[in-house]
Amino acid sequence: MPGCRRRTSVALLVALMASAGLAYAQFGRGLAELGFGEPVRFAPAQMPDANFTICRIMYTSVRREPNGGGWRTDFPYGEINLLIRLSELTKTPVSLNPSQRPNQWVVRLTDEELFNCPYTVASDVGTMGLSDAEAERLRLYLLKGGFLWVDDFWGTAAWVQWSREISRVLPPSEYPIEDVPLDDPLFSTQFLVTKVPQITNIQFWRGVRGTTTSERGPDSREAHLRGIRDTRGRLMVVMTHNTDVADSWEREGEDPAFFYQFSPDGYALGINVLLYAMTH
Amino acid sequence: MFDTIFEALFTYRPVVFQQGELRFDLGSTGSLVAVGLVAAVMPVAAVNYRCVREKGRVRDRIVLTALRMAVLALVLVCLVRPTLVVRAAVPQQNVVAVLLDDSRSMQIPDVGGQPRGAWVRQQFAAPDSPVIRALSERFLVRVFRFSSSAERLDGSGDLTFDGSQTRLGAALDGAREELAGLPVSGVVLVSDGADTSEASLTDALLGMKAERLPVFTVGVGSARLPRDIQVDRVSTPRAVLKDASLLVDVVITQTGYSGRTVTVDVEDEGRIVGSQQVTFPSDGSPATARVRAVASEAGPRLFRFRVAPQADELVPQNNARELLVHVRDVREPILYFEGEPRFEMKFLRRAVDEDENLRLVVLQRTADNKYMRLNPESPEELEGGFPKTREELFAYRGLMLGSIEAAAFSGDQLQMIADFVDRRGGGLLMLGGARAFGEGGYGGTPVADALPLAIDPKTRASEPVDLARLQVFPTRAGQAHASTQVADSESASLARWRDLPQVTGVNAPLPAKPGATVLLTGTDERGRSQNVLVWQPYGRGKTVALSLQDTWQWQMHASIPLEDQTHENFWRQMTRWLVDGVPGVVEARPVTERVEPGEAATVEAAVVDGTFVELNDASVVARVTRPNGGTIDLPLQWTGERDGQYRGTFVTGEAGTYEVTVDASRGATIVGSGVTYLRAGPSDAEYFDPTMHEAPLRRTAEETGGRFYTPEAALGMAEDVRYAGRGVTSVEERELWNMPIVLIALMGLVCAEWGYRRVVGMS
Known part of the structure; x- marks a missing residue:
């Protein structure tokens, strides 16, 4: 199994490096050059096509987390880069705008356009506060077949906040939160992922010079991948706690060392989750 | 009445004239003298009228002469004593x-x-x-x-x-x-x-x-009953999957109840499982009630289609028909090959997932030469990707091709897919997508031959150019088709189709082939219509084309309530329809579904091998389980009439349902088995068409x-x-001269001559 994992990681690394060159040629600039300042593009009433896209949940933050940016955390290049890699590493048709860049959207839970996005993400959810209407809409969305991946929230306080909010959406008595075991299909839809990678944001990584990956010290020592399943056992919410997987996509081009340390594992998990969401 | 009048005029019944031989008495002297006299009188009568030329026109004299000649001729016939010689039973x-x-x-x-x-x-x-x-x-x-x-x-x-x-x-x-x-x-x-x-x-x-x-x-009886309702025809499949939603056409004929509304009930072993009201048209015209029923209980089920007898009805016994339906509680395997990860597969799979009688095995291509298998029955299933042998492919009953290009298959695999329908009798469904139909390069392939949409053979694989946003609506055929019923009644289903959100297609619109049936069409925002769901029989099976790529909108769209089952029902019905009637390697069936208790019943079986080539050298045995639980083993023999066809006959005993399990083997190799049922019981056929x-x-x-x-x-x-x-007969003579009709004719002719003369002033 370790040999298998090593082969998988090497293959993914080679594929990522090769595709980085292609991406540069394709999109006219290196991914590392991409930064904040992109306008928010709300999901339209009609998607331009039926190809795969990612919608980011815009929510209200009711508290603050260190280094957190609320709903905008890792936006938009986390999903842009992931979509590029998805199109390169799989057969998934990704929705592109006229400039041939991946379409990614922002959506509020109260927007009807939420239901045009079978796949959604949210970051820094340790600050999330949901209104009753938002909680009800999210519940409806998930039970109809929608998928949500929440990422980049660290420590006990963030977990308590998030778990309290998601419990209003899906009561634990009916939809318990569980640690997803490593033999779950989620970890092998495309790449064999044998552990939940702990990925820090690049500023923290630079600050500690790569000596630790726990942003909250002992309170976030271990990364978790937890989930909530529907009545048929299919994951509808995936939560990566004590890790910032999206930063391995967003900042993949900023520092080769950061890339080598985090991006292969981050993309392996990211693409696995996307494929799981599209197949289960 | 006719016979009475005939007999009064001619003395005898018609049969005497039909059978008898006419003879005249020309041998006696008296007859000869009488004939001579009449013969002599006739010229005199003719001359007599000729001499009175100043009193009448030539035409009048001809008529009168003819009348008199007729009188004399009749007398002449009577004088020679006409007689019928008949053979009468002693x-x-x-x-x-x-x-x-x-x-x-x-x-x-x-x-x-x-x-x-x-x-x-x-x-x-x-x-x-x-x-x-x-x-x-x-x-x-x-x-x-x-x-x-x-x-x-x-x-x-x-x-x-x-x-x-x-x-x-x-x-x-x-x-x-x-x-x-x-x-x-x-x-x-x-x-x-x-x-x-x-x-x-x-x-x-x-x-x-x-x-x-x-x-x-x-x-004996009336050629037309004044008041009667009859359940004339009911068409149900002989075997259905458990929980199948049946859409059954019940044809009812009636006389005397024009305009009356009655209820057609469907009973499954006495339990009402469906009802539909129908209003009768004019007398004699059949009415068709489309009744929905669910076959929820497995095994041989006696379905009864019934109209409640009316108070003044003459034959209430023909208000119901019974049909034995084998409700199969099995899991039908369907292979769905999807060429690109997309939500259509996810939601389709979720829709079918809860159907215990379907096993949707998904082969999902995730990357080049990389596949994900979902719901395989064993670790070996589809281990090598899409089946490379007919045995492997033909193990499935249905095949769905998603957005997967023709180039993903070898030439033999493309032919196998066509054979899957043509020879194996399976159901093939191609879904819309960037790599499907013409865009997928299927033009000119054996798969294109099988599909119900006509793809120009010159079409090459290409990227789709247009996205069509379509409002989907059933055609007239679609309104009546079981697969497109998305609500409990036909009218509710139509209303539901109108309310469903738009979906999209990326494939260039294609015409339906001659003989294909269009069930759904889509209208884009510019009012242009295109075929969306089309099917046709092909060989022993059927092919279906659904040119949409995101029917998941019917599940996820904001306008669709959580409890709405439209998307689930649509796909369950579609996949069930795809495998409906698909044969197994051993297909057993009784020659007649019902026999009288004690009568002989004949069972036939069609036997093929794993590649669906007929076998004439198999050892085929039917195990008959009687209603009392007793069994008999009945060897079936190859008929010699048709390849792979075996037949055997056994004598039924008590009334009830007989289960017939047919096992076929070839040497030590088991080919397969099939089950069928038949009934022994008194027929109610006597009450149907009771005139x-x-x-x-x-x-x-x-x-x-x-x-x-x-x-x-x-x-x-x-x-x-x-x-x-x-x-034992004797010869009898029946004289004809004394028949009343002769006297009447004689008097009539004389009166006619006299009357004519009066009219023309010659008397």
Whole structure:
């Protein structure tokens, strides 16, 4: 199994490096050059096509987390880069705008356009506060077949906040939160992922010079991948706690060392989750 | 009435003239003298009129001369004593067989308000009845009763009118054999003519003709019932998957209830599982009720389609039909090959996932040469990707191709897919997508030959150019098709289709092939219409094209409530329809679904190997489980009529359902097995089409030299049988000169001459 994992990681690394060159040629600039300042593009009433896209949940933050940016955390290049890699590493048709860049959207839970996005993400959810209407809409969305991946929230306080909010959406008595075991299909839809990678944001990584990956010290020592399943056992919410997987996509081009340390594992998990969401 | 008038005018019955030979007495002196006198008078009469030329026109004289000549000619004919020489049965020297219909349909009360059987009992079974008395005066009468076969009747009390079948041919054969060697003058067949057997009358009539036995038939009953409702036809498949939603057309005929609304109920072993109201059109016109029912209980189920009897209805027994349906509780394997990860597959899979009778195995291509298998039955299933052998592919009953280009298959695999439908009899569904249909490069491939949409063979694989946003709506055929019913009733289904959100397609619109049926069309935002769901039979199977790529909108869209089941129902029905009727390697079926208890039942089986090539050298054994649990092993033999067809017959015993499990093997290799069911029980066929059927009775009479009678005319039958010319006969002469018609004609001619002369002023 370790040999298998090593082969998988090497293959993914080679594929990522090769595709980085292609991406540069394709999109006219290196991914590392991409930064904040992109306008928010709300999901339209009609998607331009039926190809795969990612919608980011815009929510209200009711508290603050260190280094957190609320709903905008890792936006938009986390999903842009992931979509590029998805199109390169799989057969998934990704929705592109006229400039041939991946379409990614922002959506509020109260927007009807939420239901045009079978796949959604949210970051820094340790600050999330949901209104009753938002909680009800999210519940409806998930039970109809929608998928949500929440990422980049660290420590006990963030977990308590998030778990309290998601419990209003899906009561634990009916939809318990569980640690997803490593033999779950989620970890092998495309790449064999044998552990939940702990990925820090690049500023923290630079600050500690790569000596630790726990942003909250002992309170976030271990990364978790937890989930909530529907009545048929299919994951509808995936939560990566004590890790910032999206930063391995967003900042993949900023520092080769950061890339080598985090991006292969981050993309392996990211693409696995996307494929799981599209197949289960 | 005709016979009475004829007999009053001509003294004798028509049969005497039909059978008799006309002779004249030209040998006696008296006759010769009389003829000579008349012959002499005739020229005189002619000259007489010629001499009165100043009193009339030439035309008047010709008419009067002709009238007088006719009078004289008639006298002349009478003077030579015309005589019919007939062969008449010698009294009490011949046998007449009287066959009385003893079936249930004779209980129908349409002979002057009394049951047909009561009339038969009065007229033919009682010794003092006029008909029997007339026959008995001339013949030795043997009375038989018949339903499925004929047997001697000892007394009228033996008539029960409870026979579950009417077999006219068997009855005639039985009587003929019973009377073999006896001098028989004829056979009298009294029946309503409703032959419920599937055997042809022709053979029986040939036997009667060969022995020159005339059959005199009496049609009992009314040709049109004043008030009756009949469940005429019900079309259900012989076998369905458990929990199948059946959409059954029930055709009802009626007389006397035009404009009335009735309810058609479907009962599954007594439990109502579906109802539909229907309003009757004009009398005689059939009405069709489309009834929905769910086959929720597995095993052999007796479905009863029934209209409640009306208060004044003559035949309530034909208001229901029963059909034995094998509700199969199995998991039908369907292979879905998807070429690109997309939400359409996810939601389709979720929709079908809860159907316990479908096993949707997904082969998802995630990257080049990388596949994900979902729901395989074993670790080996689809391990090598899409099946490379026919045995592997043909193990599935349905095949769905998603957005997967033709180039992903080898040439042999493309041919295998076509063979999957054509030879194996499977169901193939191609979904819309960037790599499907023409865009997927299927033009000119064997798969394109099988599909119901016409793809130009010159089309090359290409990227889709247009996205069409389509509002989907069923065609007329789609409105009536089970796969596109998305609500509980047809009207609700139509309303639901109108409300569903738009979906999209990326494939260039394609025309349907001749013979294909369009079930759904889509209209884009510019009002252009295109085919969306089309199907056609292809070889032994069927192919379906659904050119949409995101039907998941019918599940996820904001306008769709969480509890809405439209998307789930659509895909469950679609996938169930795809595998509906797909054969296995051993397909067993009874030749007739119902037999009478104690009758022989024949079972047939079609046997093929894993590649669906017919096997003629298999060892095929049917294990018959009787209603009481007892079993018999019945070897089936290759028929020699058709490749892979085996047949065997066993005798049923008690009434009930018989399970027949057919196992086929070849040496030590087990080919497969199949199950079917049949019923042994009394038939209610006697009550269907309960009017008197004149045609077969008239045909029987005419082809054998007999005669057809209505009940009113039956009294004269004895005389007709007497002159039928069969049996021990004697020659009799019947003089014709003294017939009343001769005197009437003579007087008429004389009066006509006199009257004419008065009119033209020559008297």
